[in-house]
């Protein structure tokens with residue numbers, strides 16, 4: 086069992102939990118993820134690591150309620166425990182193992198969307214700890230859904246916040262900020278790291294291709310085992326099929342087939358929708374709602 | 379009673395069982411087991427034992443069954459095998475012990491598998507745990523993976539007094555026994571869990587949720603955590619795909635994913651959260667045990683199921699019993715047929731599969747006749763789900779993080795057959811990780827040899 090030391094709601098439907106998992110905390114690196122399973126009947130859910138503390142042996146995760154399993158998970162409180170918490174999984178971000186002089190010589194731009202802010206945070210924190218000031222763009226639908234602003238403020242070089250509805254700071258999509266920084270403010274970047282909903286990563290990549298800015302994305306496809314055993318997480322990258330859990334989750338965004346990945350992400354949508362309705366309405370649900378297919 | 383024939387074993391009716399996940403075969407009762415045991419000639423030079431990879435004293439335990447001393451029978455088996463209830467159900471006996479049985483020369487061989495299963499089931503039902511004395515020696519050994527190879531190696535080492543910990547990547551121990559082979563062939567709660575519990579009773583610890591090579595490396599286990607030797611039994615690895623158009627469509631799964639969702643995550647049960655796309659018309663590509671299991675699982679989830687296999691029936695690599703059961707239950711076979719493309723609708727869901735007829739040509743390096751395409755023979759089968767069961771390639775997680783661990787051209791770990799020794803001192807390996815996908819009993823044999831190798835290695839090395 087993996088005890089929860091802290092649990093709080095960061096924004097509507099977005100939760101942060103700090104979990105005791107000494108092996109993961111000792112070994113993990115930015116870019117990697119974990120799989121959690123709350124109890125006997127729960128699903129295995131992949132979540133990117135938001136923060137870790139090697140001394141206290143804890144790992145912080147952030148998740149959003151999207152289906153029946155995450156809804157149940159959100160009810161866990163401080164003092165409760167996950168039955169399973171396994172990791173780290175995937176490959177660390179390239180910069181962790183690249184020649185440090187090279188990394189230091191580059192200008193990094195991080196682009197975070199929604200809960201994607203959580204996995205971007207440890208990367209920017211790593212940069213700060215290694216004396217690199219990286220620019221960070223954080224996008225949220227609206228002010229109330231913005232997370233980790235204070236934390237990000239502490240580790241980012243320049244932080245640009247934008248909301249779709251203009252309720253806070255800039256108004257508009259993250260892509261508009263990228264264009265503004267590069268085209269109007271004369272900023273130059275060598276690498277962009279974009280993490281967020283697939284649709285956001287797709288549009289960021291379309292733009293950065295045009296701007297000839299190499300871009301790394303972190304993919305979050307459907308997964309089961311997370312160790313390469315099942316192939317559920319496969320994606321087309323360039324002409325090749327890759328397994329996100331062992332070859333990724335980070336890939337060259339200009340080579341990822343986002344349209345296929347987005348279709349694949351919907352595989353279990355109706356099945357999960359059904360599980361969610363079963364949970365909310367029990368045996369009283371009789372269809373006709375349009376959600377359960 | 380016809381002495382030349384096996385005592386028949388009772389099974390669930392094919393029509394009924396095609397709709398449930400209950401075990402297909404009921405096994406022998408006491409009377410049937412004793413009757414079958416009486417057919418055995420108790421040969422002096424028992425050929426059956428030569429066919430058993432772990433050398434169970436077959437006439438020895440059968441003699442006890444006939445005499446009605448089932449505890450004694452269980453003790454005889456326990457000397458050689460820690461997983462008799464599993465092996466009795468899933469070993470390919472027809473090509474091993476039963477294939478060599480003297481009784482089988484004229485009539486049908488002794489039902490050795492069913493007798494082994496009877497003894498193991500009887501022990502469980504009567505709460506009998508075979509006794510094996512172990513004087514602890516305090517030396518620590520790590521085992522990677524809790525499949526049949528790892529469990530056997532750990533059990534044997536514990537019996538020799540070692541302090542053994544198994545590290546398992548998944549949340550449940552058992553390897554393929556837990557996530558691959560379905561409930562209706564190998565009940566999880568009763569059979570698999572009980573046999574794992576019996577290994578634990580020998581003093582073996584199992585730490586789940588630990589991925590060797592990621593959570594902790596082999597070097598760290600040996601240098602920081604005080605393990606003097608490591609056995610790697612990490613299994614067959616990543617599923618292969620064909621590389622044909624449409625293979626990433628929604629509704630195309632590897633057999634591993636499909637079976638894992640159903641067996642490990644219990645997606646077939648309403649009260650578990652994990653979803654599974656049941657499919658209404660399902661094509662399973664491949665002809666091994668894995669393909670049969672995927673097909674029969676889809677059938678039980680309510681689908682009409684086709685097996686698509688590029689060679690003929692004679693080459694089907696699955697156990698004869700599984701093919702027979704699959705047919706009885708209504709799985710349809712498209713033999714000498716190979717997929718060329720998977721068709722999809724605009725939303726990316728599977729709508730059909732174009733297949734091509736094949737014929738058998740000259741034998742290839744495996745000795746089986748090579749299938750060759752028949753030009754102009756393409757046709758489309760209408761399906762909404764395709765399950766790929768084409769074999770596996772090794773997982774690089776361990777080999778890429780363990781300096782000096784030699785792998786071969788096929789990326790399998792190189793280890794000596796008789797003792798499991800790898801290119802790294804103190805590191806041993808066996809099972810599917812070394813041979814590529816094989817069988818439960820061969821993995822157990824490799825686990826046994828690994829335990830012997832580790833014991834020799836550590837006995838020669840002072841603490």
Ligand SMILES: Cc1cc2nc3c(=O)[nH]c(=O)nc-3n(C[C@H](O)[C@H](O)[C@H](O)COP(=O)(O)OP(=O)(O)OC[C@H]3O[C@@H](n4cnc5c(N)ncnc54)[C@H](O)[C@@H]3O)c2cc1C
Nearest residue numbers: 523525526527547553554558590613809810816817818821
């Ligand atoms: C669906 C199916 C049906 C089959 N039917 C039969 C049958 O009827 N008869 C038969 O004899 N054989 C059958 N087989 C084959 C048989 O199951 C295997 O040959 C056997 O299980 C191999 O045993 P193993 O111990 O080498 O590996 P596995 O059983 O594969 O166990 C390996 C374990 O190691 C774990 N692991 C992997 N990497 C790591 C890591 N880095 N760190 C920690 N743990 C790790 C895995 O999670 C797994 O639990 C079948 C296989 C499948 C998939």
Ligand code: SF4
Nearest residue numbers: 418419421426479480
């Ligand atoms: S070979 Fe057949 S008849 Fe002879 S001992 Fe073995 S099981 Fe019995």
Ligand code: FES
Nearest residue numbers: 311313315316330
């Ligand atoms: S999640 Fe199973 S292979 Fe990646």
